[in-house]
Amino acid sequence: MKLARQVLAIVALFSASFSLAHAAEFPLEIDNCGRDIIIDSPPKRVVTVGQSATETLYALGLAKKVIATSVWFTPVLPEFQDANADIERIANNDPSFESVVNRRPDLVAAQYEWHVGPTGSVATRDQFHDLGIATYIMPADCDTKDNATGGDGTRTAAFTTDSVYKGILELATIFDVKASGNTLVEELEAREKAAISRAQDLVLPDDLSAVFWFSSPDRSSDPYVAGRLGAPGYMMDKLGIRNVIESDEEWPTVGWESIARADPDIIVVARMDRRRYAADSVEAKLDFLRNDAVASEMSAVKNGHIIEMDAHAMSATMRTVFGLETLVDALSAQSFDR
Secondary structure (H helix, E strand, C coil), X not given: CHXXXXXXXXXXXXXXXXXXXXCCCCCEEEEECCEEEEECCCXXXXXXXXXXXXXXXXXXXXXXXXXXXXXXXXXXXXHHHXXXXXXXXXXXXXXXXXXXXXXXXXXXXXXXXXXXCCCCXXXXXXXXXXXXXXXXXXXXXXXXXXXXXXXXXXXXXXXXXXXXXXXXXXXXXXXXXXXXXXXXXXXXXXXXXHHHHHHHHCCCCCCCEEEEEEECCCCCCCCEECCCCCHHHHHHHHHCCEECCCCCECCCECCHHHHHHHCCCEEXXXXXXXXXXXXXXXXXXXXXXXXXXXXXXXXXXXXXXEXXXXXXXXXXXXXXXXXXXXXXXXXHCCCCCC
């Protein structure tokens, strides 16, 4: 019995030493989107500005730290519905600076730099920091990306899921839940690897092309479509699909006449609950494609090669992995005989 107690004591001591060795050391200093931020201790009150930041914190088991959310495109992932139901949503789209500050957060976690950045639509980082509120922007929106160009920014190199995993691991470090971060990344990497393996098994034409349509301000406006280096570009690259949009902008506007001339084999349309623009609705997109004089003549429309995808998966988020799965599933059920 005495020996057993000694063994248990040694195991407990080893476990404690192991945990301490892998615990975050505070204060933390992190280079986040070109700015050094200092986190004195794990945040207790977080306001999120962007669905990606929200769902990442939920996935890390940190829902109880989130006191308010904002900027939603689609319903929260099913596994987080219960936790999310008890958390205040201060805005479906952009919240005001005052509404964020009034919740007295010690951290604001943002998905997009254009919400919280040098010319942030919500506020600049300095405005928050002057009030003693730390800010963190998901790296997927600034790594390999120049947001100073305006709009949704311009990619300087191709997006990869590495920047998504970086954001997960950094948030896990900030909240001192490194083990949860490692587990989440391992799960997503496994899903990504499996989807890529399935994609490689598909028999597709060598010259298959596509366009990803996110939304449009109104029916007569040029659509916001995916540039070649963002999250949709990553998906297309894994499937050997050519993006007919050659711009490095994240979401350039391109006329339907130009898109029709390129005549993509596939059109991927964003499905979302957000109703900021007239074409946010997937029904509006489909109605336009089937009835517009120009769009209805495209091969993808005539052949029924229109794929609906979760809008949030089209952004550089952990849902991009799910979007890759959606694309593989859809293409495995379609025929491209020519």
